[in-house]
Amino acid sequence: MTQTTTLPNPAPVQAAPTLQISGLNVYYGESHILRNVDMTIPPGKMVCLIGRNGVGKTTLLKTVMGLLAPRSGRIDYQGKSLLPLPTNKRAKLGIGYVPQGREIIPRLTVKENLLVGLEAKANQKGNPLNADVPEDILQLFPVLKQMLSRMGGDLSGGQQQQLAIARAIMSRPQLLVLDEPTEGIQPSIILDIENAVRQIVETSGMSVLLVEQHLHFAQQADYYYAMQKGGIVDSGEASQLNSDVIQRFLAV
Amino acid sequence: MNTLITTLFNGVSIGTVLLIVALGLAIVFGLMGVINLAHGELMMLGAYTTYVVQNGFKTYLGTESQGLYIWAAIPLSFVVAALVGLALERGVIRFLYGRPLETLLATWGVSLILRQFVRSVSWGMVGGLLAFCGLFFGGKWLLGKSARIPSYRQNLVTTGLFLLSGAIAWFVGSNINNDPQLARPWFSARNVDVTAPGWLQGSIRVTAGIQFPASRLFIIVLTLLCLLGVYLFLQKSAWGLRIRSVTQNRDMSACLGIPTAQVDAVTFALGSGLAGVAGFAVTLLGSVGPNLGVNYIVDAFMVVVVGGVGNLLGSVIAALGIGIVTYLLGSGTMVRLLGGADGGAVVSFFDFFATTSMAKVMVFALIILFLQVRPAGLFPPKGRSAEV
Numbered sequence: 039m040t041q042t043t044t045l046p047n048p049a050p051v052q053a054a055p056t057l058q059i060s061g062l063n064v065y066y067g068e069s070h071i072l073r074n075v076d077m078t079i080p081p082g083k084m085v086c087l088i089g090r091n092g093v094g095k096t097t098l099l100k101t102v103m104g105l106l107a108p109r110s111g112r113i114d115y116q117g118k119s120l121l122p123l124p125t126n127k128r129a130k131l132g133i134g135y136v137p138q139g140r141e142i143i144p145r146l147t148v149k150e151n152l153l154v155g156l157e158a159k160a161n162q163k164g165n166p167l168n169a170d171v172p173e174d175i176l177q178l179f180p181v182l183k184q185m186l187s188r189m190g191g192d193l194s195g196g197q198q199q200q201l202a203i204a205r206a207i208m209s210r211p212q213l214l215v216l217d218e219p220t221e222g223i224q225p226s227i228i229l230d231i232e233n234a235v236r237q238i239v240e241t242s243g244m245s246v247l248l249v250e251q252h253l254h255f256a257q258q259a260d261y262y263y264a265m266q267k268g269g270i271v272d273s274g275e276a277s278q279l280n281s282d283v284i285q286r287f288l289a290v
Numbered sequence: 291m292n293t294l295i296t297t298l299f300n301g302v303s304i305g306t307v308l309l310i311v312a313l314g315l316a317i318v319f320g321l322m323g324v325i326n327l328a329h330g331e332l333m334m335l336g337a338y339t340t341y342v343v344q345n346g347f348k349t350y351l352g353t354e355s356q357g358l359y360i361w362a363a364i365p366l367s368f369v370v371a372a373l374v375g376l377a378l379e380r381g382v383i384r385f386l387y388g389r390p391l392e393t394l395l396a397t398w399g400v401s402l403i404l405r406q407f408v409r410s411v412s413w414g415m416v417g418g419l420l421a422f423c424g425l426f427f428g429g430k431w432l433l434g435k436s437a438r439i440p441s442y443r444q445n446l447v448t449t450g451l452f453l454l455s456g457a458i459a460w461f462v463g464s465n466i467n468n469d470p471q472l473a474r475p476w477f478s479a480r481n482v483d484v485t486a487p488g489w490l491q492g493s494i495r496v497t498a499g500i501q502f503p504a505s506r507l508f509i510i511v512l513t514l515l516c517l518l519g520v521y522l523f524l525q526k527s528a529w530g531l532r533i534r535s536v537t538q539n540r541d542m543s544a545c546l547g548i549p550t551a552q553v554d555a556v557t558f559a560l561g562s563g564l565a566g567v568a569g570f571a572v573t574l575l576g577s578v579g580p581n582l583g584v585n586y587i588v589d590a591f592m593v594v595v596v597g598g599v600g601n602l603l604g605s606v607i608a609a610l611g612i613g614i615v616t617y618l619l620g621s622g623t624m625v626r627l628l629g630g631a632d633g634g635a636v637v638s639f640f641d642f643f644a645t646t647s648m649a650k651v652m653v654f655a656l657i658i659l660f661l662q663v664r665p666a667g668l669f670p671p672k673g674r675s676a677e678v
Contacts, residue, residue, distance in 0.1 A: 103545050129547035141542040143535050154535050158547030165528040209547065 054117035056081050056213050056245040057102070062111030064094075064101050071097045073269040075111070079213070084239055084246040086256045086276060088287055089265035095249045096138050098265075099217050102247075103135050104128050115213070129158040134206035138217040138249075140198040142205075144191025148182055151190045151201055155208030162209075172208075174241075178234045179204050196227035203231065207238060213245045214238070220252045228252060253284055292499040297623050298614070303506040305613025306513040309606060310571050311586045312593035313516055314564030316605040320594050321537040322557055324383055325390055327397040329590065330583020331404035332375055332562045336367035336569025337578040338408055338477065341484050343367075357487025360570075364512075367566040374404075375562020379555050387554075405580045409479040413472040418463025425455030481579035490574060505574040512571055516564060517606065523560070524602075533557050537600075596657055598667030608668055612653060620649030 057079040064072040071094050079085045089095050100106045102113060104125035113120045120128055129135065134155075143151055149171060156166040176183045179200040185193060193201060199219055206214060216235070220228040232255050239246055250256045262279055264272040264287040272287065311333065318326050340363040347359040378400060386393045429451045433439060439447050467473040490508055493501040524530040536543045536553040544550050572582065593612060597604030618624050622644035628637045643652045664670070 105541055105545070125541075125544035126547050126549050129545055135545040137542065137545065141539055141545075143538045143542065145538055146531075146534060150531060150534075154531060154543070154546055154548070157532070165526075167526060167528065167531055205546070 053081050054114070055079060056083075056116060057247065058112075058114045059098075059102070060112045060114075062098070062101065062108050062113065064097055064106055064108045066097075071268050072101070072108070073267070075265075075268075075270055077263055077270065079245050079247055081212075081245055082239075082243045083261065084248060084259040084276075086248045086250055086259035086262045086279075087265060088250065088256055088262060088279075088284075090288060093265045094268040095265055096217055097268075099135070099137075099215055099247070099249060102128075102215060103133070129209075130160060132158075132160070132209070132212040134158065134209060134211035134214045134244075136199075136202045136206045136214070136216045136219060138221065140195070140202045142190040142193070142198045142201055144189065146190050147187050148190055148193065148201060149186040152182075152186075152205055152208055155205040158209035158211065175204050175207065178237060179230075196223045196231075199223055199227075199231060200234070203234065203238075207242075207244075210242065211244060213247065216246065216248045216250075218249050218251065220250065220255055228255070232258065251288060253279070253288075292497075293623075293626075295500055297617065297621075299502055299506075300621070301614030301617040302610060303510065303613070304617050305610035306510045307571065307575065308589055308593050308613055309609035310509065310513040310516060311565075311568045312590040312597075312605055312609055313513075313520060313602075314561040314568060315590045316561075316594050316597070316602055317520070317564065318558060318561035319591070320597075320600045320602070320605065321533065322554070322561075323390075323537075323599075324387075324558070325394045325397065326378075326383070326561075327394060327587065328378065328401040328404060328583075329397075329562075329565050330585075330587035331401045332371045332565035332583070333569035333572070333586060334408065334578075334580065334583040335374055335404065336371045336566030337484075337573050337582055338482075338569075339363065339367040339370045339566065340570045340573045341477075341482050341578050344484055356485075357489065360487060360490075363570055364567060367570040368563040369566075371566025371569065372559040372563030375565070376555055376559040378562070379558035383558065384551065384554060401583070405583075408477055408580045410475055411477065412467070412475045414463045414465075414467035417466045418459045421462040422455050422459035425458055426451060429455060477580075479580060481577040483577045484573040486574050509571050509574060512567070516567060517602075520560075520564070520602065529553070529556055533560075592654075592657060596660065596667055598669035601667070601669040604667055604669040612657075615656065616649050616653050619643050619652050620646045 055078045057077070059075055059077040062072055062075040063070070075094075075098060077085070077087075077098075087095050087098070097106060101108050102120070104120070104123065108121070115128070115131060115133065118131075120131075123131070143154065146154065150167070152171050152175070153166040153169055156162050156169060171186070181197055182201055182204060185197065190198070190201060203216070203219065214235075219231055219235070223231070235246070235248075235255075236258055238244065246259070248256070248259060256262065257276055257279055259276040262272075262274060262276045262283075263270050264283065266287065272283065314332070315326070315329050318324050318329065340359075343363040343366055344356065344359040347356045347362070351358070378397075382396050382400060383393060386396060430448070433447065433451070486505055490505045493503050494507060495501050522530075524534060532543070532548050532553045533556065535546070536548060536550050537557070540550055543553075568586075569582070572586070589612075593605055593609045596612065597606070597608035619640070620643075622641070624640040625637055625644055628640065643649055661667075
């Protein structure tokens with residue numbers, strides 16, 4: 039097993055990486071969850087993080103969003119440290135987050151759930167409730183179009199997942215953080231979600247950090263990182279993700 | 291027919307008083323989940339604000355136009371209670387989110403402090419408090435700006451500053467208190483009275499047999515306006531959307547860029563301000579004293595719990611229901627409906643409860659029974675969201 043800590047960059051990256059994590063250590067109380075995690079997400083690239091349940095993938099994403107505080111290490115977003123900022127300021131810098139379990143606001147309508155996503159827009163003025171949901175987002179997720187006035191909590195799991203992604207891109211973020219977007223969702227909708235994410239990446243050029251156990255989806259990424267026991271144990275181009283790698287890091 | 295209308299009116303009237311008192315609590319307790327035992331004292335502050343405004347109008351505008359005071363008193367009692375609520379949230383409650391027991395104890399302590407404060411507040415006390423706040427917080431701000439204090443000295447410096455400004459404030463306060471005129475408490479522990487404007491003191495005749503007291507009608511209208519205002523604020527405004535989002539899912543709202551700490555402060559201030567308006571409303575019904583809030587706080591919690599925590603419509607229906615049942619029992623209407631005092635055991639049963647305080651006992655018993663059947667109140671959250 040090789041201990042790879044930096045990406046084998048095909049070409050030198052001119053701009054600062056969208057997200058650079060270095061030497062990150064996170065604890066829950068006294069139990070050491072993340073051990074010296076390093077990760078780089080270049081601008082406009084999609085990075086997939088794979089690993090079995092309980093290795094700390096979600097913990098890493100929560101630390102990026104500021105829901106958990108690291109004990110040591112750095113998280114830099116476009117060259118600036120995120121650590122002193124509270125969660126809502128991080129979102130305002132252009133990080134869209136789709137958490138595990140969707141976390142739809144239950145007693146808000148689908149439309150309100152989407153409009154709440156505008157809060158993260160840097161120069162959002164006026165009442166978001168007077169705004170309309172942009173057509174391109176509704177086209178990405180046509181199922182939401184007929185549901186705009188339903189309560190978010192009444193949607194099915196797959197619909198909620200699509201709503202969560204749509205909500206995250208309402209503010210046109212530069213980094214989209216997706217935590218297991220296909221967990222517990224029927225195969226046909228997994229394909230819809232996959233296509234939508236690919237379309238978002240192609241048209242908007244945003245960077246994506248994806249946590250995924252679904253192989254087909256993970257292969258859409260540009261690079262992959264594999265986690266085991268709270269540390270990054272392997273990384274490389276996603277095209278190298280073959281059954282051998284999967285066997286090592288995902289199979290139970 | 292007349293009896294029916296009068297009964298209904300009186301019941302609704304009791305209900306709207308309950309509702310306006312409970313409305314602020316429905317936001318603070320229902321939406322935010324904060325058990326604020328000082329809610330009644332925020333009401334009391336609203337009532338005292340009304341008293342002060344009325345006295346001001348009497349002094350400066352003469353008795354002729356003192357009736358106009360209510361138009362200033364309603365917004366001012368809202369503002370005063372909201373500001374005190376804001377200070378309470380920033381100073382105490384925000385450190386205790388998610389810890390209901392500590393919140394309960396801390397807000398109970400605050401309620402005792404506020405009650406004693408209105409009993410003994412005088413110019414000397416206000417002067418001392420202002421001096422302390424100015425010196426302590428001003429000094430901290432100044433030190434934070436100009437001097438570089440190493441972190442291990444922070445506590446020492448703060449303690450020193452606290453003692454120093456405390457001593458100076460004590461000196462200032464007792465010096466002011468040397469003047470007996472200034473040392474006199476503003477309100478003292480005795481109850482004070484607010485005189486309603488003339489047009490609120492009479493009754494409005496609807497038909498020959500039916501008269502409605504104007505003050506009761508005014509409270510009904512005021513409650514409806516507050517309710518409408520709260521509804522529109524929560525449903526249509528940007529802050530309302532943020533409040534609804536944060537109260538349902540705090541972490542996710544933060545991840546969407548909503549400043550949750552600010553939203554908490556605004557929500558709490560809104561609920562507190564509504565308590566202030568409720569305080570204004572109850573000055574039309576009786577005298578104002580330091581213990582005013584105690585009489586209403588239990589009823590307010592009752593309304594919110596019966597209505598279903600977090601549901602404004604539930605609070606409305608619960609308040610009106612409790613109001614009508616209280617009136618039916620307390621006024622002896624049930625006894626009359628069942629055929630007078632010489633009926634059977636049922637009638638004497640209702641006769642036993644036909645006083646104001648016994649009616650309350652009965653209402654409490656009914657609520658306990660009701661909560662056995664529907665533990666989450668009239669409108670429990672349902673669907674997928676119930677699990678969240």
